[in-house]
Structures are given as structure tokens and as C-alpha cells.
Amino acid sequence: MQLDQDSQKLCILKLLNGLEVTNRDCRLRVTRAILYLSQGVFGECDTESDVLKSVRQNIFMLHKAGTFSALVDLLSMEIDNSQALSSALRKPAISLADSTELRVLLNIMNMMVETMCHESEDDSKDWILMREAFRKELGSPVYNNEPFAVLLFTMVTKFCSGHAPHFPMKKVLLLLWKVVLFSAGGFEDLQEAKVCQRQELGLLPMPEDSIRVTRGLRASSPPASAADLIDQQQQRRARRPKRGLAKQDSLDAFNETDPYKSDDIHDDEDYGDENDSGIDGEVDLLERDEIMPPVSSAMGEKLVFPKGLPWAPKVREKDIENFLEMSRSKFIGYQLGGDTDTIVGLPRPIHESVKILKQNEERVEQTPAETLYQGMLPNLPQYMIALLKILLAAAPTSKAKTDSINILADVLPEEMPITVLQSMKLGVDVNRHKEIIVKAISALLLLLLKHFKLNHIYQFEYISQHLVFANCIPLILKFFNQNIMSYIAAKNSIADLDFPHFVVHDLPDLTAESLEAGDDNQFCWRNLFSCINLLRILNKLTKWKHSRTMMLVVFKSAPILKRALKVKQAVMQLYILKLLKVQTKYLGRQWRKSNMKTMSAIYQKVRHRLNDDWAYGNDIDARPWDFQAEECALRAGVERFNRRRYESASRALEFSAVDTCAQSVLGHTSDLPEEFNVTYERWLEREVFSDAIRWEELLQQ
Known part of the structure; x- marks a missing residue:
């Protein structure tokens, strides 16, 4: 760090030349030196802020010198290293020593991608331009004519197939998630893309920003114990005024009424649930002030939120057709059979849907999501199966089996611990290792689903069907069929060992008591993030798919989801209520009668749609004999789409005479x-x- 800028550049170039040597040990020393640079040369820093500042400066110079491309070439060589592969296959137990070279390379790449992802107010113009260039590079097919994410997907499939058991999956999955997040964009970028698409189609702006609404549903207090939850319920009931029975106001399209103003009239009644697997009574949900807290203005006055649901109602094409047919039959006495052109006097959403239907010209834009889908398409089923296999192995409810994959290759040491303290530390590392894997896979799958859905609906349906075929729905339900409160309150992190705190401060004496106590946080944000992601994936897989909704019913998801409602976090509860809403019509009248609090919460806090009769089971589409035909028709449509857009040129050459x-x-x-x-x-x-x-x-x- 004491060298001038020209000397630093010369030093980096010499290190890059060292990556070309044939001696494996020399090459490993060079990569470790580059890793030390990417970590900010922390040995010469006094504070954590100095380390982070040095990291950004060094990453800038490393990328400017072409380090990332050189590392990708080296990573490709290590993936195909036959000597390392054969050695790992012969060993009865895999440890940290078998993945040293790969872990060093992946650590450097993770540092570079993670640093590039975060923007700072102090970023110079050169830094901003370099970040955008790096983002385009990751999303373009520049590495062996494929995006870099496809290379990482290949590592995942090789690991799950048993051909490379020494691959460090935690680091691979973390890097894969960050690469997709950075190259394709996060949720804010998705929201901006939606707005741009509506403008291109000539549609009116969206009535709401889903991300802002979701963030408005803030968490109340952290998850509490069972005794605390009972005390909170009793205090809330004591504060509520006694009311007589009153007719509840209905909702309309403009949210003019307040669905929160009527308390549940069954608060003092004890409704049991016969199918609740030991859950007694109803789960107390978040109150209105916990979901939408009042905000105080600068003058100290209390701001009042608009009455009604935070969501605007939605409509889809099938709803439009059914609504038109029913209206014409009722008021005019005839039907037009699929006519959506005669729309005089009908609501605005119908006009917008018809306008979209008429603009059916296909235009393929090479977005990062489109490029990623093209690269994943040949092996996409294998990618999804591999991700779900690793997710199953990392789930807390999974039991160790002899034929299951070993995801602990990059956490187990060569020599097993011999003291109680070492065993406890290894146990914390193993649990944290699994939690990070679940976090990376859940975030990656959600990102893929959202980007492909926005890019083209058939891309979304293709990846969704392969997730469903690979038993993603029962896997997620299996994940939630645990003590979810204990999982979210888990303390599997040692704050004193986190970077950069660990490298600039003296390590305190770790004892069994300090490891057992964990950190001061009352719940783990990492596990809460994973749970919300898995719930959102489950919502996307089952939305408007009756056959998949029936899978929720068949696997008895209602009591599992109701137990998860004990977590006092508004966003998580919202997605649980959505999953309960779509299957209430199949659960029977007795279930709805015994779970009136849950039904009331769904009515109050979940978006409703045109002609939505979720609470009565009168949906004309809910016919079990049509479920299989529905999935087969969807699969045929997806296959036609893939052949038309992606396989026409290649198949023409392959099957030519x-x-x-x-x-x-x-x-x-x-x-x-x-x-x-x-x-x-x-x-x-x-x-x-x-x-x-x-x-x-x-x-x-």
C-alpha cells in the first residue's frame, strides 16, 4: 500500500504473469497473493473502514488489469483437472484440503463481484463506467460463448452427479447468486423494467409499487417465546373495546372502505382444527399498526394512511372473458364466444388487456435474462434438479443418508476436532454453512423465476415445470415442517470471526459458553430471508395452477403453513396467507368454519381479484379431471416456444438430408x-x- 500507483499496477501485472506458470504450487502462491490484495492488504490497516476502502481501491486496479478473465480461464482449467478429480473420487472422505485451489479462486471472484455490486457516493466516474462494463461482461456470452453463470451451473451439476465431490458448493452457489443478481439486476431493476414495458405498450402506469408496499409491511417485534406470544394476545384482547355483532363492510375496487375496522367477532370463541397436527386454536396475526405503522410528520402531526388494503385489485385475461360472457348473458341475453373487442363501457383493466392481446408481434431483445436462458436451455432440467438436491441436503429436516450428496466438503477439516470447544465451533460452522447454502439457492431460484417471467412468460413456465417435476413443492413444505421459530431464532454465527472485524481486532478467547450464547440478535436475518424466498417461490409455482394447488392440499400444507404464522414478521405472514388463500376452496367447509381468524386475515391483508370467490369453492375451473390436461397443454405450449425460438436453426442443420x-x-x-x-x-x-x-x-x- 506504500507503493505509488504505477508500481502497484506493475506488481499486479507480474502476479498475472505468474498465473501462467505450469508449477501448481507456484500458481497457488500467486493466487493467494491476489486474494490478499482483493481483501485490502488488511495487515497494514488499523480499522475496518480502512480495510473496506483498500478493498475497493485494489479491486478497481485488479479488474482494470484483466484479472477476472484470467481467473475464469484458471477456474475452467481447475474444473477439468483430471488429477484432482480422480484423487477426490478415490478418497473415502473429502475435506478442505481437496478444494484449496478452487476456494482461493472463488474467494477472489466473490470479492470482486460483491465489491462491484455495491455503489458508493464516493465512486468516481471511472469506477461507475467500469462497474457497468463489468456488469455487461458478466451478462454476455463472452466466456466460451456462454455467460459466466452457465460455467457455475456446470460446476453444480458435476458436483451433484458425483463426478466432482470436492467442489466447494457454498462458494460456488454464493458466486452464482451474486453473478445473476449483478448481471441481470435485482428487484428494483425488475420494477423499473416493468414500468418501461408498460410505457412501451402504451399502458397506464401501475397503480402501486409492489416492492414499496411489501417494504411497508414492516416486521413488528422479533420472534418471541410461546409465553410472550400468549401475553401479547391477552394484552391485545384486553385493549379491544367490546362490540356487538355488526355487518362487515365489503371491499370495492377503489378501497373506499376500511377492512381493518371490524375486529374478528370470534375472538372470544375457541375454534379448534381437527387437521392441525397438534396446533391448538388459531394463530394470532399481526395487528394493523404492526403492518402499516403510523408515520409522524416533521410538525409532530400523525399521518393517516389511506383506508383499505395496501394492494390494488388485479384482473387477468380469463377473468375478462368470463366477466364479458356472464355480463352479456345476464343483461343482453346472448353470447359472442370469446369476443373481447366489444368493450364499450367496461372497466379500464379490460381495455388494457385487449390492447396487449392485439400487440402479439414477437421481438427478441438480447437482455441479460435472455442470454442467460439461452445458455441454460440445453441443460436447464439438470440445473434445477441439482439445485434442489443440494437444497434438500442442506434442509434442517433432512436426515443423513449414505447415498446423499456431501455438501460439507469445504467446511470439514482434515483432522476432526478432539476437544469440546473444537467440536462446538465445528458444529456452528456446519450449521452456518447449510444456512448460507439455503439462502443462496432460494435467492437464486426466486431471481430466475422473476427475471424469466418478465422476459417471456414461457421461459418462466419452463423453469417452473421442471421445478415442479423435481418435487420442489413437497421439498419446500418439508423445509417448513420443522420448528420454524427455532430456525429463525438460530444463532449459528460468531461475530468476532466475521471479515473485516477478525483481521483488525484481537481475537477474544472463545469458550463453550460464548459459543452457546451466540450473538446479541434475537433472530437470524439470513434464515428469515431464506424462509420468505421459499414462500415466494411456492407462490409463483402455484399461482393460477390448480393442479399444483392440489399438491398443496394433498401434502397437507395448511397445518404446516399455519405453524409458520407464529413468526411475527409481516412480509412472511403475507406470503403464507397467500398460499392459504389459493387452497381454501379445496379444504372444505369444516376447515373454513374452524379457521375463521385465518380467513379473516386473508380477507384483510391479501390482494383480491375480479370475481374472486376463494372463500366459497365455486370456481368453475376447480375440476379435478382437468388438472392433468392443463399441465400437458402448458408443457406442449412451452415446447413449441422453445423449438420455434431456439431450436429452429440448429434442428434444421441436424435433420437436413x-x-x-x-x-x-x-x-x-x-x-x-x-x-x-x-x-x-x-x-x-x-x-x-x-x-x-x-x-x-x-x-x-
């Missing part, structure tokens, strides 16, 4: 390279004229 006529083949004119024209006479002399032709041998054959 082969010309076996000698005269026809020799009659074609072919462009020969310049080297052939120069050396043709020498080749003719060597291969033809200098060799005697033995015609008698030819005739004897």
Missing part, C-alpha cells in the same frame, strides 16, 4: 484456405506422385 451422390458433392464449389493453395503442389508431390499405385492389389480386394 445428407447428400451421398459423388457427382453432386464434387460439383459443389468450396472456398479453400490460402494455406492449401500455397502448399497444394508439395502435398500432391508427396502424397500422389511419389507413391506408386499398386493396381493389382486394388483389383484383388
Whole structure:
């Protein structure tokens, strides 16, 4: 750090030259030196802020020198290293030592991508331009004509197939998630893309920003114990005024009424649930002030939120057709059979939907999501199966089996612990290792689903079907079929060992008591983030899919989801209530009667749609004999889409007729390279004229 900028650049270039040496040990020393640079040369820093500042400066110079591309080439070589693969396959137990080179490379890449993701007010113009160039580079097919994420997906499938058991999956999955997040964009970028698409289609702006609404549903207090929850329920009931029975106001499209103003009239009644697997009574949900807290203005006055649901109602094409047919049949006495053009006097959403239907010209724009889908398409089913296999192995409810994959290759040491303290520390590392894997996979799957849905609906349906075929729905339900409160309140982190705190402060004495106590946080944001992501994935897989909704019913998800409602976090509760809403019509009248608090919470806090009769089971689409045909029709449509857009050119070459006529083949004119024209006479002399032709041998054959 004491060198001038030119000397620092020269030092980096010399290190990059060291990556080209054939000696494996020398190459490993060079990569470790680059890793030390990417970590901010922390040995010469006094504070954590100095380390982070040095990290950004060094990452800037490393990327400017072309370090990332050199690391990708080295990573590709390590992936195909036959010696390391065969050694790992022969060993009975895999440990940290088997993935040293890969972990060093992945650590450097993680540092570079993570640093590039975060913007700072102090960023210079050169830094901003470099970040955008790096973002385009990650999303473009520049690494072996494929995006960099496809290379990481290949590592995941090799690991799950058993051909490379030493791959450090936690680091691979973290890097894969960050690469997709940075190259394709996060949730804010998705929201901006939605707004731009509506403008291009000539539609009115969206009535709400889903991200802002979701963030408005803030968490109340952290998850409490069972005794605390009972005390909170009793205090709330004591504060509520006694009311007589009153007719509850209904909702309309403009949210003019307040669905929160009527308390549940069954508060003092004890409704049991016969199918609740030991859950007694109803789960107390967040009150209105916990979901939408009042905000005070600068003058100290209390601001009042608009009455009604935070969501505006939605409508889809099938709702439009059904609504038009029912209206025409009721008021006019005739039907037009699928006519959506006669829309005079109908609501605005119907006008917008018809306008979209008429704009059906296909235009393929090479967005990062489109490029990623093209790269993933040949092996997408294998990618999804591999991710779910790892998610199953990392789930807390999964039991160790002899045939299951080993996801602990990059956390287990060569020598197992011999003291109680070492065993406790390893236990914390193993649990944290699994939690990070679940976090990375859940965030990655959610990002893929959201980006592909915005890019093209059939891309979303293709990845959704393969997730469903790979038993993603029962896997997520299995994940939640645990003590979810204990999982979210888990303390599997040692704050004193986190970077950069660990490298600039003296390490305190770790004892069994300090490890057991954990940190001061009352709940783990990492596990809460994973749970919300998995719930959102489950919502996206089952939305408007009756066959998949029936899977929720068949696997008895209602009591599992109701137990998860004990977590006092508004966003998580919202997605749980959405999952309960879509299956209430199949759960029967007795279930709805025994769970009136849950029904009331769904009515108050979940978005409703046109002609939404979720609480009565009168949906004309809810016919079990149509479920299989529905999935088959969707699969056929997805396959036609993939063949039309992605396989037409390749299949045309693959299935074209082969010309076996000698005269026809020799009659074609072919462009020969310049080297052939120069050396043709020498080749003719060597291969033809200098060799005697033995015609008698030819005739004897």
C-alpha cells in the first residue's frame, strides 16, 4: 500500500504473469497473493473502514488489469483437472484440503463481484463506467460463448452427479447468486423494467409499487417465546373495546372502505382444527399498526394512511372473458364466444388487456435474462434438479443418508476436532454453512423465476415445470415442517470471526459458553430471508395452477403453513396467507368454519381479484379431471416456444438430408484456405506422385 500507483499496477501485472506458470504450487502462491490484495492488504490497516476502502481501491486496479478473465480461464482449467478429480473420487472422505485451489479462486471472484455490486457516493466516474462494463461482461456470452453463470451451473451439476465431490458448493452457489443478481439486476431493476414495458405498450402506469408496499409491511417485534406470544394476545384482547355483532363492510375496487375496522367477532370463541397436527386454536396475526405503522410528520402531526388494503385489485385475461360472457348473458341475453373487442363501457383493466392481446408481434431483445436462458436451455432440467438436491441436503429436516450428496466438503477439516470447544465451533460452522447454502439457492431460484417471467412468460413456465417435476413443492413444505421459530431464532454465527472485524481486532478467547450464547440478535436475518424466498417461490409455482394447488392440499400444507404464522414478521405472514388463500376452496367447509381468524386475515391483508370467490369453492375451473390436461397443454405450449425460438436453426442443420451422390458433392464449389493453395503442389508431390499405385492389389480386394 506504500507503493505509488504505477508500481502497484506493475506488481499486479507480474502476479498475472505468474498465473501462467505450469508449477501448481507456484500458481497457488500467486493466487493467494491476489486474494490478499482483493481483501485490502488488511495487515497494514488499523480499522475496518480502512480495510473496506483498500478493498475497493485494489479491486478497481485488479479488474482494470484483466484479472477476472484470467481467473475464469484458471477456474475452467481447475474444473477439468483430471488429477484432482480422480484423487477426490478415490478418497473415502473429502475435506478442505481437496478444494484449496478452487476456494482461493472463488474467494477472489466473490470479492470482486460483491465489491462491484455495491455503489458508493464516493465512486468516481471511472469506477461507475467500469462497474457497468463489468456488469455487461458478466451478462454476455463472452466466456466460451456462454455467460459466466452457465460455467457455475456446470460446476453444480458435476458436483451433484458425483463426478466432482470436492467442489466447494457454498462458494460456488454464493458466486452464482451474486453473478445473476449483478448481471441481470435485482428487484428494483425488475420494477423499473416493468414500468418501461408498460410505457412501451402504451399502458397506464401501475397503480402501486409492489416492492414499496411489501417494504411497508414492516416486521413488528422479533420472534418471541410461546409465553410472550400468549401475553401479547391477552394484552391485545384486553385493549379491544367490546362490540356487538355488526355487518362487515365489503371491499370495492377503489378501497373506499376500511377492512381493518371490524375486529374478528370470534375472538372470544375457541375454534379448534381437527387437521392441525397438534396446533391448538388459531394463530394470532399481526395487528394493523404492526403492518402499516403510523408515520409522524416533521410538525409532530400523525399521518393517516389511506383506508383499505395496501394492494390494488388485479384482473387477468380469463377473468375478462368470463366477466364479458356472464355480463352479456345476464343483461343482453346472448353470447359472442370469446369476443373481447366489444368493450364499450367496461372497466379500464379490460381495455388494457385487449390492447396487449392485439400487440402479439414477437421481438427478441438480447437482455441479460435472455442470454442467460439461452445458455441454460440445453441443460436447464439438470440445473434445477441439482439445485434442489443440494437444497434438500442442506434442509434442517433432512436426515443423513449414505447415498446423499456431501455438501460439507469445504467446511470439514482434515483432522476432526478432539476437544469440546473444537467440536462446538465445528458444529456452528456446519450449521452456518447449510444456512448460507439455503439462502443462496432460494435467492437464486426466486431471481430466475422473476427475471424469466418478465422476459417471456414461457421461459418462466419452463423453469417452473421442471421445478415442479423435481418435487420442489413437497421439498419446500418439508423445509417448513420443522420448528420454524427455532430456525429463525438460530444463532449459528460468531461475530468476532466475521471479515473485516477478525483481521483488525484481537481475537477474544472463545469458550463453550460464548459459543452457546451466540450473538446479541434475537433472530437470524439470513434464515428469515431464506424462509420468505421459499414462500415466494411456492407462490409463483402455484399461482393460477390448480393442479399444483392440489399438491398443496394433498401434502397437507395448511397445518404446516399455519405453524409458520407464529413468526411475527409481516412480509412472511403475507406470503403464507397467500398460499392459504389459493387452497381454501379445496379444504372444505369444516376447515373454513374452524379457521375463521385465518380467513379473516386473508380477507384483510391479501390482494383480491375480479370475481374472486376463494372463500366459497365455486370456481368453475376447480375440476379435478382437468388438472392433468392443463399441465400437458402448458408443457406442449412451452415446447413449441422453445423449438420455434431456439431450436429452429440448429434442428434444421441436424435433420437436413445428407447428400451421398459423388457427382453432386464434387460439383459443389468450396472456398479453400490460402494455406492449401500455397502448399497444394508439395502435398500432391508427396502424397500422389511419389507413391506408386499398386493396381493389382486394388483389383484383388
